Amino acid sequence: MTTPKLAIPRPEAADAEPSPATRRPPGSARRWLSRPPGRPRRLPWRRAGRSGRDNRRIGPGVAISALVVALVCLAAIWPGLLARADPNAVEPVDALLGPSGAHWFGTDQLGRDVYSRVVHGARVSLFIGVGATGIALFLGCLVGMLAATCGRLVDEILMRITDVLMSFPGLLLSLLVVAVLGPSSTNAAIAIGLSGAPGFARLVRAEALVIRQAGYVRTAVTFGAGRARVHLRHVLPNAFAPLLVLALLSVGAAIIAGSSLSFLGLGPRVPTAEWGSMLAQGKDFLTISWAMAVFPGLAITVTVIAINIVGRDLQRRSEGRHPSGTF
Amino acid sequence: MTSTARWLARRLALSVLVVVGAATVAFGALQVVPGDPVHVMMGGAAPSPEVYQQTRHELGYDRPLPVRYGRFLGQLLRGDLGRSYQLHRPVAEVIGSQLWPTVQLALAGFGLAFVVAAALAVATAGRRSGWRRLSSAAELVMISTPGFWVGVLLLTAFSFRLQLFPVAGGDSLDGLVLPAVTLALGLIGVFAQVMREGLERALEQPFVLSARARGSGETAVRLRHALRHALIPMVTLAGWIVGTLLGGAVLVETIFSREGLGRITATAIAGRDLPLVTGVAVVAATIFTLLNIAVDLLYRVIDPRMKEVIR
Numbered sequence: 293m294t295t296p297k298l299a300i301p302r303p304e305a306a307d308a309e310p311s312p313a314t315r316r317p318p319g320s321a322r323r324w325l326s327r328p329p330g331r332p333r334r335l336p337w338r339r340a341g342r343s344g345r346d347n348r349r350i351g352p353g354v355a356i357s358a359l360v361v362a363l364v365c366l367a368a369i370w371p372g373l374l375a376r377a378d379p380n381a382v383e384p385v386d387a388l389l390g391p392s393g394a395h396w397f398g399t400d401q402l403g404r405d406v407y408s409r410v411v412h413g414a415r416v417s418l419f420i421g422v423g424a425t426g427i428a429l430f431l432g433c434l435v436g437m438l439a440a441t442c443g444r445l446v447d448e449i450l451m452r453i454t455d456v457l458m459s460f461p462g463l464l465l466s467l468l469v470v471a472v473l474g475p476s477s478t479n480a481a482i483a484i485g486l487s488g489a490p491g492f493a494r495l496v497r498a499e500a501l502v503i504r505q506a507g508y509v510r511t512a513v514t515f516g517a518g519r520a521r522v523h524l525r526h527v528l529p530n531a532f533a534p535l536l537v538l539a540l541l542s543v544g545a546a547i548i549a550g551s552s553l554s555f556l557g558l559g560p561r562v563p564t565a566e567w568g569s570m571l572a573q574g575k576d577f578l579t580i581s582w583a584m585a586v587f588p589g590l591a592i593t594v595t596v597i598a599i600n601i602v603g604r605d606l607q608r609r610s611e612g613r614h615p616s617g618t619f
Numbered sequence: 620m621t622s623t624a625r626w627l628a629r630r631l632a633l634s635v636l637v638v639v640g641a642a643t644v645a646f647g648a649l650q651v652v653p654g655d656p657v658h659v660m661m662g663g664a665a666p667s668p669e670v671y672q673q674t675r676h677e678l679g680y681d682r683p684l685p686v687r688y689g690r691f692l693g694q695l696l697r698g699d700l701g702r703s704y705q706l707h708r709p710v711a712e713v714i715g716s717q718l719w720p721t722v723q724l725a726l727a728g729f730g731l732a733f734v735v736a737a738a739l740a741v742a743t744a745g746r747r748s749g750w751r752r753l754s755s756a757a758e759l760v761m762i763s764t765p766g767f768w769v770g771v772l773l774l775t776a777f778s779f780r781l782q783l784f785p786v787a788g789g790d791s792l793d794g795l796v797l798p799a800v801t802l803a804l805g806l807i808g809v810f811a812q813v814m815r816e817g818l819e820r821a822l823e824q825p826f827v828l829s830a831r832a833r834g835s836g837e838t839a840v841r842l843r844h845a846l847r848h849a850l851i852p853m854v855t856l857a858g859w860i861v862g863t864l865l866g867g868a869v870l871v872e873t874i875f876s877r878e879g880l881g882r883i884t885a886t887a888i889a890g891r892d893l894p895l896v897t898g899v900a901v902v903a904a905t906i907f908t909l910l911n912i913a914v915d916l917l918y919r920v921i922d923p924r925m926k927e928v929i930r
Contacts, residue, residue, distance in 0.1 A: 461862030461907065464869070464900070468900055472648045571771060589764075
């Protein structure tokens with residue numbers, strides 16, 4: 293009589309070769325489930341935090357990224373320090389040159405120095421990125437707090453409006469707003485800020501609803517603080533804190549969105565150096581010179597990568613700072 | 620079943636509200652735009668007073684605002700989105716003819732991103748190896764790189780230098796490769812991260828242990844048991860995905876000079892062809908809302924526990 297084959301793992305074998313998944317510290321699903329309320333929701337695309345690693349150490353990648361962000365800020369504030377050449381000096385004889393000692397990133401179709409234009413372009417890109425995030429943050433906080441505090445009817449109306457805005461894809465909404473307002477860098481910032489606001493509004497509302505249940509808010513109410521005071525002094529600052537890191541990450545996204553708009557010709561006016569519009573011009577001269585299209589794109593990518601690395605590091609720290617609900 | 624039907628009815632009613640809201644916003648935007656619509660339609664030429672008055676009357680601009688709004692909604696109900704200033708064709712017809720190339724592009728980009736990201740996630744989830752670090756770094760770069768730049772680089776490398784693919788347009792499969800790759804690159808990073816996190820969470824579940832106890836190999840465990848669970852968070856992202864695909868289509872179609880809704884939108888905005896812009900907005904909002912409902916319905920089918928959560 294033959295016994296049917298049963299695949300029963302022998303204990304020794306299982307001990308000798310634990311699979312990678314079972315080797316991980318147990319209970320991390322439980323830890324995830326038992327997060328204290330009121331802490332920022334993890335973004336779905338964020339990786340699980342690394343346990344057992346010193347949170348305070350600054351890695352070399354983060355240090356370099358912080359340096360890059362600082363450099364971009366310097367270029368935005370004081371471009372003359374990094375690039376002596378005039379970004380708008382037309383030199384037809386030197387048109388469409390490749391990179392050289394005199395022109396590090398080559399020249400464009402009018403003989404303007406691409407390196408200098410990239411450095412000067414940081415101002416517009418950073419302006420759009422920071423401006424749009426600021427607008428999104430302000431509108432988001434306003435709408436979110438109103439929705440959370442002014443009763444069911446206001447909440448319902450504001451959230452339906454948010455739904456309408458969210459029902460437009462981000463870039464398309466920005467395009468529509470620019471179509472109405474007309475192309476300029478301020479309008480680009482407004483357009484991108486408007487498309488980012490609904491997300492912040494939902495987050496602020498959710499945070500505020502949770503924080504309102506916290507002990508310190510009840511204590512404040514017990515001590516006789518008015519509604520406005522409770523919400524402005526106690527709820528808003530605590531709902532706001534977790535948003536700041538998210539705001540930094542959204543600066544990167546807004547820079548990409550801003551350069552997309554000017555790539556489509558809906559950014560600042562023509563002579564202004566801007567990474568997206570430089571790229572759009574470079575696209576038309578691809579057969580002659582690659583430099584014009586490559587370097588502005590590289591500037592966008594390096595800036596956004598640096599912002600994202602710094603932002604994620606801050607996110608990891610800000611979550612690690614409240615280990616067990618001591619908010 | 621009745622609860623699902625009631626839920627669906629509620630959602631559909633809400634979505635009608637959302638679409639009417641979007642249309643109202645678009646209509647309002649049309650009214651506040653600086654510049655006389657008649658002049659825009661004439662394309663800068665100065666018309667004689669009679670022609671001007673006649674066109675104004677034909678467009679209905681001599682009637683009060685509420686009447687125009689009522690007419691706009693009435694036309695919308697009949698599927699009439701007005702006439703394009705630039706193309707001199709009904710907007711609905713233009714959008715209908717441009718929809719398919721964009722859907723084609725979006726599906727190709729999505730499919731490519733999905734397959735690559737699933738492979739990356741299955742290969743690297745729960746493993747602390749150099750490959751995983753490399754894959755994470757690649758994902759960060761892909762998330763941070765503007766899609767239009769990637770498109771321009773691909774165009775330079777493969778169309779101009781190597782001449783492997785056509786430089787512009789083309790309905791052939793060849794012409795679809797580079798645009799789809801460009802569109803996919805923006806999605807892969809996010810997809811891979813979401814799927815890997817889902818996979819890592821799924822690999823901690825008891826059913827994985829029981830599959831291993833039955834003697835399944837690691838690859839089989841990941842592909843047959845864990846991957847399905849890793850896909851549920853992807854459904855949540857559906858709205859974001861469609862938005863990214865539509866927005867990406869605007870850029871990709873402009874770079875590669877492809878036919879499609881995106882390029883029509885870009886030219887309409889540049890030329891201030893407002894009926895077409897409004898039409899695209901209304902159609903996009905409609906597609907988006909219906910898709911969101913479909914996704915939530917799918918969610919309830921995949922995971923019945925969600926009936927409590929999604930209302």
